Amino acid sequence: MAVLGHVDHGKTSLLDKIRGSAVSEGEAGAITQHIGATAVPLDTVSQMAGSLVKPEDFDLPGLLFIDTPGHHSFSTLRSRGGALADIAILVVDVNDSFQPQTEEAIDILKRTGTPFIVAANKIDTTPGWNPQEGAPIQKTYEEQSQRARSKLDEKLYEIIGELSDRGFSSDFYWRVQNFQSNIGVVPVSALTGEGIPDLLGVLMGLSQRYMKDEMAIDVAGPGSGTVLEVKEERGFGATLDVVLYDGTIRAGDTIVVGGANNPIVTEVRALLQPRPNAEIRTEKRFDKVDEVGAAAGVKIAAPDLEDAMAGAPVRVVGDRDLDEVIREVEAE
Numbered sequence: 001m002a003v004l005g006h007v008d009h010g011k012t013s014l015l016d017k018i019r020g021s022a023v024s025e026g027e028a029g030a031i032t033q034h035i036g037a038t039a040v041p042l043d044t045v046s047q048m049a050g051s052l053v054k055p056e057d058f059d060l061p062g063l064l065f066i067d068t069p070g071h072h073s074f075s076t077l078r079s080r081g082g083a084l085a086d087i088a089i090l091v092v093d094v095n096d097s098f099q100p101q102t103e104e105a106i107d108i109l110k111r112t113g114t115p116f117i118v119a120a121n122k123i124d125t126t127p128g129w130n131p132q133e134g135a136p137i138q139k140t141y142e143e144q145s146q147r148a149r150s151k152l153d154e155k156l157y158e159i160i161g162e163l164s165d166r167g168f169s170s171d172f173y174w175r176v177q178n179f180q181s182n183i184g185v186v187p188v189s190a191l192t193g194e195g196i197p198d199l200l201g202v203l204m205g206l207s208q209r210y211m212k213d214e215m216a217i218d219v220a221g222p223g224s225g226t227v228l229e230v231k232e233e234r235g236f237g238a239t240l241d242v243v244l245y246d247g248t249i250r251a252g253d254t255i256v257v258g259g260a261n262n263p264i265v266t267e268v269r270a271l272l273q274p275r276p277n278a279e280i281r282t283e284k285r286f287d288k289v290d291e292v293g294a295a296a297g298v299k300i301a302a303p304d305l306e307d308a309m310a311g312a313p314v315r316v317v318g319d320r321d322l323d324e325v326i327r328e329v330e331a332e
Protein backbone atom coordinates (compact mmCIF):
# COMPACT_ATOMS: atom_id res chain seq x y z
CA MET A 1 0.00 0.00 0.00
CA ALA A 2 1.71 3.19 -1.17
CA VAL A 3 1.35 6.60 0.45
CA LEU A 4 1.56 9.38 -2.13
CA GLY A 5 1.04 13.14 -2.12
CA HIS A 6 2.54 16.63 -2.31
CA VAL A 7 5.52 17.63 -0.15
CA ASP A 8 4.64 18.30 3.52
CA HIS A 9 1.05 17.16 3.20
CA GLY A 10 1.77 14.67 6.00
CA LYS A 11 2.51 11.23 4.49
CA THR A 12 5.33 10.30 6.88
CA SER A 13 3.50 11.82 9.87
CA LEU A 14 0.45 9.71 9.10
CA LEU A 15 2.59 6.56 9.04
CA ASP A 16 4.36 7.70 12.21
CA LYS A 17 1.00 7.92 13.96
CA ILE A 18 0.00 4.47 12.75
CA ARG A 19 3.27 2.71 13.63
CA GLY A 20 3.91 4.80 16.77
CA SER A 21 7.27 6.23 15.66
CA ALA A 22 8.81 9.60 14.83
CA VAL A 23 10.54 9.01 11.49
CA SER A 24 9.39 12.37 10.12
CA GLU A 25 11.18 14.33 12.86
CA GLY A 26 14.48 12.62 12.12
CA GLU A 27 14.48 13.46 8.42
CA ALA A 28 16.92 16.08 7.10
CA GLY A 29 14.85 19.22 6.54
CA ALA A 30 11.87 17.01 7.40
CA ILE A 31 11.79 15.91 3.79
CA THR A 32 11.50 12.28 2.77
CA GLN A 33 14.19 11.40 0.25
CA HIS A 34 13.73 7.66 -0.20
CA ILE A 35 11.00 5.10 -0.46
CA GLY A 36 10.36 3.40 2.84
CA ALA A 37 8.52 0.27 3.86
CA THR A 38 6.87 -0.64 7.15
CA ALA A 39 4.96 -3.77 8.01
CA VAL A 40 2.17 -2.97 10.45
CA PRO A 41 0.78 -6.16 12.03
CA LEU A 42 -2.95 -6.81 12.29
CA ASP A 43 -2.98 -6.40 16.07
CA THR A 44 -1.44 -2.91 15.82
CA VAL A 45 -4.01 -2.01 13.18
CA SER A 46 -6.91 -3.24 15.29
CA GLN A 47 -5.56 -1.54 18.40
CA MET A 48 -5.56 1.80 16.58
CA ALA A 49 -8.81 1.25 14.77
CA GLY A 50 -10.79 0.00 17.78
CA SER A 51 -14.18 -1.38 16.84
CA LEU A 52 -13.63 -0.49 13.17
CA VAL A 53 -11.18 -3.37 12.67
CA LYS A 54 -11.99 -6.63 14.45
CA PRO A 55 -9.06 -9.01 13.96
CA GLU A 56 -11.36 -12.03 13.64
CA ASP A 57 -12.92 -10.53 10.49
CA PHE A 58 -9.64 -10.56 8.57
CA ASP A 59 -7.27 -13.19 7.34
CA LEU A 60 -4.52 -10.72 6.51
CA PRO A 61 -1.35 -10.59 8.62
CA GLY A 62 -1.49 -6.77 8.51
CA LEU A 63 -0.62 -3.97 6.11
CA LEU A 64 2.64 -3.17 4.34
CA PHE A 65 2.97 0.60 3.93
CA ILE A 66 5.28 2.12 1.34
CA ASP A 67 6.19 5.75 2.06
CA THR A 68 7.21 7.98 -0.86
CA PRO A 69 8.76 11.46 -1.05
CA GLY A 70 6.56 14.41 -2.05
CA HIS A 71 9.33 16.80 -3.08
CA HIS A 72 9.19 17.56 -6.81
CA SER A 73 12.69 16.19 -7.53
CA PHE A 74 11.73 12.61 -6.60
CA SER A 75 9.36 11.86 -9.40
CA THR A 76 10.86 8.46 -10.32
CA LEU A 77 10.64 7.34 -6.69
CA ARG A 78 6.96 8.27 -6.57
CA SER A 79 6.32 6.47 -9.76
CA ARG A 80 8.13 3.39 -8.48
CA GLY A 81 6.31 3.49 -5.14
CA GLY A 82 2.96 3.91 -6.89
CA ALA A 83 3.61 1.05 -9.27
CA LEU A 84 4.63 -1.31 -6.47
CA ALA A 85 1.43 -1.04 -4.54
CA ASP A 86 -1.92 -2.77 -4.86
CA ILE A 87 -3.71 0.09 -3.15
CA ALA A 88 -2.69 3.70 -2.56
CA ILE A 89 -3.45 6.45 -0.09
CA LEU A 90 -3.33 9.90 -1.63
CA VAL A 91 -2.60 12.34 1.18
CA VAL A 92 -3.98 15.85 0.65
CA ASP A 93 -3.55 18.70 3.13
CA VAL A 94 -7.05 20.18 3.60
CA ASN A 95 -5.56 23.69 3.71
CA ASP A 96 -3.55 23.26 0.55
CA SER A 97 -5.84 21.03 -1.50
CA PHE A 98 -4.43 19.88 -4.87
CA GLN A 99 -0.79 20.79 -5.62
CA PRO A 100 1.59 19.78 -8.44
CA GLN A 101 2.74 16.51 -6.85
CA THR A 102 -0.86 15.65 -5.96
CA GLU A 103 -1.63 15.91 -9.65
CA GLU A 104 1.43 13.87 -10.52
CA ALA A 105 0.39 11.19 -8.03
CA ILE A 106 -3.10 11.08 -9.56
CA ASP A 107 -1.54 10.58 -13.01
CA ILE A 108 0.57 7.69 -11.68
CA LEU A 109 -2.49 6.07 -10.10
CA LYS A 110 -4.49 6.51 -13.28
CA ARG A 111 -1.71 5.08 -15.43
CA THR A 112 -1.14 2.05 -13.19
CA GLY A 113 -4.87 1.57 -12.52
CA THR A 114 -4.16 1.45 -8.79
CA PRO A 115 -7.28 1.81 -6.62
CA PHE A 116 -6.85 4.57 -4.06
CA ILE A 117 -8.49 6.48 -1.27
CA VAL A 118 -7.86 10.08 -0.26
CA ALA A 119 -6.70 10.94 3.26
CA ALA A 120 -7.75 14.57 3.74
CA ASN A 121 -5.12 15.39 6.36
CA LYS A 122 -4.61 18.09 8.99
CA ILE A 123 -8.31 18.47 9.89
CA ASP A 124 -7.11 19.59 13.35
CA THR A 125 -6.07 22.93 11.80
CA THR A 126 -9.71 23.83 11.07
CA PRO A 127 -10.48 27.11 12.89
CA GLY A 128 -12.29 26.37 16.16
CA TRP A 129 -11.48 22.62 16.04
CA ASN A 130 -12.02 20.73 19.27
CA PRO A 131 -9.61 17.78 19.01
CA GLN A 132 -10.64 14.27 20.12
CA GLU A 133 -7.40 12.30 20.31
CA GLY A 134 -7.56 9.12 18.20
CA ALA A 135 -11.34 9.28 17.69
CA PRO A 136 -13.20 7.91 14.66
CA ILE A 137 -14.38 10.68 12.39
CA GLN A 138 -18.12 10.46 13.20
CA LYS A 139 -17.40 10.82 16.89
CA THR A 140 -15.15 13.83 16.47
CA TYR A 141 -17.62 15.45 14.07
CA GLU A 142 -20.26 15.29 16.78
CA GLU A 143 -17.98 17.19 19.16
CA GLN A 144 -17.39 20.10 16.77
CA SER A 145 -19.28 23.37 16.59
CA GLN A 146 -21.55 23.93 13.61
CA ARG A 147 -19.07 26.53 12.41
CA ALA A 148 -15.99 24.25 12.55
CA ARG A 149 -17.90 21.45 10.86
CA SER A 150 -19.00 23.60 7.96
CA LYS A 151 -15.48 25.06 7.60
CA LEU A 152 -14.11 21.54 7.25
CA ASP A 153 -16.90 20.45 4.91
CA GLU A 154 -16.06 23.38 2.67
CA LYS A 155 -12.45 22.21 2.38
CA LEU A 156 -13.46 18.60 1.81
CA TYR A 157 -15.85 19.60 -0.97
CA GLU A 158 -12.99 21.49 -2.60
CA ILE A 159 -11.00 18.22 -2.72
CA ILE A 160 -14.03 16.35 -4.05
CA GLY A 161 -14.35 19.04 -6.73
CA GLU A 162 -10.68 18.72 -7.72
CA LEU A 163 -11.09 14.96 -8.07
CA SER A 164 -14.18 15.43 -10.17
CA ASP A 165 -12.25 17.80 -12.49
CA ARG A 166 -9.87 14.90 -13.13
CA GLY A 167 -12.59 12.41 -13.92
CA PHE A 168 -12.91 10.72 -10.52
CA SER A 169 -16.20 10.65 -8.72
CA SER A 170 -15.66 10.74 -4.98
CA ASP A 171 -17.50 11.28 -1.72
CA PHE A 172 -17.03 11.13 2.04
CA TYR A 173 -15.99 7.54 2.54
CA TRP A 174 -19.03 6.59 4.68
CA ARG A 175 -21.29 7.37 1.73
CA VAL A 176 -19.27 5.27 -0.73
CA GLN A 177 -20.84 1.92 -1.61
CA ASN A 178 -18.37 0.76 -4.21
CA PHE A 179 -14.77 1.82 -3.68
CA GLN A 180 -13.82 0.79 -7.20
CA SER A 181 -16.08 3.25 -8.97
CA ASN A 182 -16.02 5.90 -6.24
CA ILE A 183 -13.05 7.36 -4.40
CA GLY A 184 -13.57 7.49 -0.64
CA VAL A 185 -12.38 10.65 1.10
CA VAL A 186 -11.35 10.06 4.72
CA PRO A 187 -10.82 13.18 6.87
CA VAL A 188 -7.84 12.57 9.20
CA SER A 189 -5.27 14.24 11.39
CA ALA A 190 -1.78 12.77 11.69
CA LEU A 191 -1.30 15.02 14.70
CA THR A 192 -4.33 14.03 16.81
CA GLY A 193 -5.02 10.63 15.21
CA GLU A 194 -8.62 11.62 14.45
CA GLY A 195 -10.02 9.63 11.54
CA ILE A 196 -7.13 7.15 11.59
CA PRO A 197 -9.44 4.34 12.81
CA ASP A 198 -11.60 5.05 9.75
CA LEU A 199 -8.59 5.14 7.41
CA LEU A 200 -7.37 1.77 8.69
CA GLY A 201 -10.86 0.29 8.52
CA VAL A 202 -11.25 1.27 4.86
CA LEU A 203 -7.74 0.06 3.98
CA MET A 204 -8.25 -3.30 5.66
CA GLY A 205 -11.58 -3.75 3.89
CA LEU A 206 -10.05 -2.89 0.52
CA SER A 207 -6.99 -5.10 1.04
CA GLN A 208 -9.08 -8.04 2.12
CA ARG A 209 -11.20 -7.75 -1.01
CA TYR A 210 -8.16 -7.43 -3.26
CA MET A 211 -6.38 -10.34 -1.62
CA LYS A 212 -9.43 -12.49 -2.27
CA ASP A 213 -10.09 -11.43 -5.85
CA GLU A 214 -7.22 -10.39 -7.98
CA MET A 215 -4.04 -10.08 -6.00
CA ALA A 216 -3.90 -13.72 -5.06
CA ILE A 217 -0.31 -13.49 -3.91
CA ASP A 218 1.44 -16.78 -4.53
CA VAL A 219 3.48 -16.98 -1.35
CA ALA A 220 4.61 -20.48 -2.21
CA GLY A 221 6.28 -19.52 -5.51
CA PRO A 222 9.74 -18.03 -6.08
CA GLY A 223 10.10 -14.50 -4.70
CA SER A 224 9.71 -11.33 -6.78
CA GLY A 225 10.53 -7.89 -5.49
CA THR A 226 11.82 -4.40 -6.22
CA VAL A 227 14.96 -2.75 -4.86
CA LEU A 228 14.19 0.34 -2.77
CA GLU A 229 17.79 1.18 -1.92
CA VAL A 230 21.31 -0.18 -2.14
CA LYS A 231 23.03 0.36 1.22
CA GLU A 232 26.40 -0.41 2.79
CA GLU A 233 25.96 -2.34 6.04
CA ARG A 234 28.85 -3.02 8.32
CA GLY A 235 29.85 -6.69 8.13
CA PHE A 236 27.75 -7.29 5.02
CA GLY A 237 29.02 -4.86 2.36
CA ALA A 238 26.44 -3.69 -0.17
CA THR A 239 22.92 -4.85 0.78
CA LEU A 240 19.51 -4.32 -0.79
CA ASP A 241 16.39 -2.97 0.86
CA VAL A 242 13.67 -4.75 -1.05
CA VAL A 243 9.90 -4.83 -1.14
CA LEU A 244 8.97 -8.44 -1.79
CA TYR A 245 5.55 -8.35 -3.45
CA ASP A 246 5.18 -11.98 -4.49
CA GLY A 247 6.43 -15.42 -3.46
CA THR A 248 9.08 -16.40 -0.92
CA ILE A 249 12.81 -15.77 -0.63
CA ARG A 250 15.14 -17.96 1.44
CA ALA A 251 18.73 -17.75 2.63
CA GLY A 252 20.87 -19.63 0.11
CA ASP A 253 18.52 -18.89 -2.84
CA THR A 254 20.06 -17.90 -6.15
CA ILE A 255 18.69 -14.51 -7.17
CA VAL A 256 18.92 -12.26 -10.22
CA VAL A 257 19.02 -8.51 -9.61
CA GLY A 258 18.91 -5.68 -12.15
CA GLY A 259 22.34 -3.97 -12.23
CA ALA A 260 23.89 -0.82 -13.71
CA ASN A 261 25.32 -2.83 -16.61
CA ASN A 262 24.17 -6.43 -16.56
CA PRO A 263 21.86 -8.45 -14.35
CA ILE A 264 23.66 -9.69 -11.25
CA VAL A 265 23.42 -13.38 -10.40
CA THR A 266 24.24 -14.09 -6.78
CA GLU A 267 23.33 -16.17 -3.77
CA VAL A 268 21.48 -14.82 -0.71
CA ARG A 269 23.86 -14.86 2.23
CA ALA A 270 21.49 -13.44 4.81
CA LEU A 271 17.94 -12.10 5.06
CA LEU A 272 17.41 -9.33 7.56
CA GLN A 273 13.97 -8.18 8.60
CA PRO A 274 13.00 -4.96 10.36
CA ARG A 275 10.89 -5.47 13.47
CA PRO A 276 7.12 -5.06 13.12
CA ASN A 277 6.11 -1.38 12.87
CA ALA A 278 9.71 -0.35 12.08
CA GLU A 279 10.60 1.63 8.98
CA ILE A 280 13.18 -0.31 6.95
CA ARG A 281 14.79 3.01 5.98
CA THR A 282 15.70 4.04 9.52
CA GLU A 283 15.77 0.71 11.34
CA LYS A 284 19.07 -0.11 13.07
CA ARG A 285 18.23 -3.53 14.45
CA PHE A 286 17.29 -6.33 12.11
CA ASP A 287 16.34 -9.91 12.83
CA LYS A 288 18.14 -12.53 10.80
CA VAL A 289 15.56 -14.88 9.28
CA ASP A 290 15.68 -18.00 7.11
CA GLU A 291 12.82 -17.00 4.83
CA VAL A 292 10.44 -14.17 4.07
CA GLY A 293 7.07 -14.37 2.31
CA ALA A 294 5.26 -11.60 0.42
CA ALA A 295 4.26 -8.92 1.01
CA ALA A 296 7.17 -7.70 3.13
CA GLY A 297 10.13 -5.38 3.39
CA VAL A 298 13.43 -7.25 3.67
CA LYS A 299 17.13 -6.45 3.58
CA ILE A 300 19.13 -8.87 1.41
CA ALA A 301 22.82 -9.44 2.01
CA ALA A 302 24.68 -11.18 -0.83
CA PRO A 303 28.02 -10.91 -2.65
CA ASP A 304 28.44 -8.63 -5.71
CA LEU A 305 25.55 -6.24 -5.05
CA GLU A 306 27.62 -3.04 -5.55
CA ASP A 307 26.17 -2.43 -9.04
CA ALA A 308 22.54 -3.12 -8.11
CA MET A 309 20.17 -0.24 -8.73
CA ALA A 310 17.25 1.21 -6.84
CA GLY A 311 14.08 0.37 -8.72
CA ALA A 312 15.56 -2.77 -10.24
CA PRO A 313 13.74 -6.11 -10.12
CA VAL A 314 14.83 -8.95 -7.81
CA ARG A 315 13.91 -12.51 -8.75
CA VAL A 316 14.46 -15.81 -6.98
CA VAL A 317 15.44 -18.38 -9.61
CA GLY A 318 13.97 -21.42 -7.83
CA ASP A 319 13.60 -24.38 -10.16
CA ARG A 320 13.34 -22.21 -13.25
CA ASP A 321 15.95 -21.91 -15.96
CA LEU A 322 18.55 -19.29 -14.93
CA ASP A 323 18.86 -17.78 -18.44
CA GLU A 324 15.12 -17.35 -18.62
CA VAL A 325 15.08 -15.43 -15.32
CA ILE A 326 18.02 -13.28 -16.50
CA ARG A 327 16.08 -12.41 -19.65
CA GLU A 328 13.03 -11.57 -17.54
CA VAL A 329 15.11 -9.18 -15.40
CA GLU A 330 16.68 -7.62 -18.50
CA ALA A 331 13.26 -7.03 -19.99
CA GLU A 332 11.98 -4.98 -17.00
Ligand code: GTP
Pocket residue numbers: 005006007008009010011012013014024030031032033068069070071121122123124125188189190191192
Ligand atom coordinates in the same frame (compact mmCIF):
# COMPACT_ATOMS: atom_id res chain seq x y z
P1 GTP B 1 7.53 14.76 2.24
O1 GTP B 1 7.90 13.38 2.62
O2 GTP B 1 8.71 15.67 2.26
O3 GTP B 1 6.80 14.82 0.96
O4 GTP B 1 6.51 15.31 3.37
P2 GTP B 1 5.36 14.47 4.10
O5 GTP B 1 4.14 14.45 3.25
O6 GTP B 1 5.89 13.17 4.55
O7 GTP B 1 5.02 15.41 5.34
P3 GTP B 1 5.48 15.22 6.85
O8 GTP B 1 4.82 14.05 7.44
O9 GTP B 1 6.96 15.30 6.93
O10 GTP B 1 4.78 16.50 7.51
C1 GTP B 1 5.07 17.81 7.11
C2 GTP B 1 4.71 18.77 8.23
O11 GTP B 1 3.30 18.82 8.45
C3 GTP B 1 5.34 18.42 9.57
O12 GTP B 1 5.75 19.60 10.18
C4 GTP B 1 4.20 17.78 10.33
O13 GTP B 1 4.34 17.94 11.72
C5 GTP B 1 3.00 18.55 9.81
N1 GTP B 1 1.77 17.73 9.87
C6 GTP B 1 1.58 16.53 9.29
N2 GTP B 1 0.35 16.08 9.54
C7 GTP B 1 -0.27 17.00 10.28
C8 GTP B 1 -1.59 17.11 10.84
O14 GTP B 1 -2.46 16.25 10.72
N3 GTP B 1 -1.88 18.25 11.54
C9 GTP B 1 -0.96 19.24 11.71
N4 GTP B 1 -1.35 20.31 12.42
N5 GTP B 1 0.28 19.17 11.20
C10 GTP B 1 0.63 18.07 10.49
Ligand code: MG
Pocket residue numbers: 011012013031032068069070
Ligand atom coordinates in the same frame (compact mmCIF):
# COMPACT_ATOMS: atom_id res chain seq x y z
MG1 MG C 1 7.58 12.19 4.09
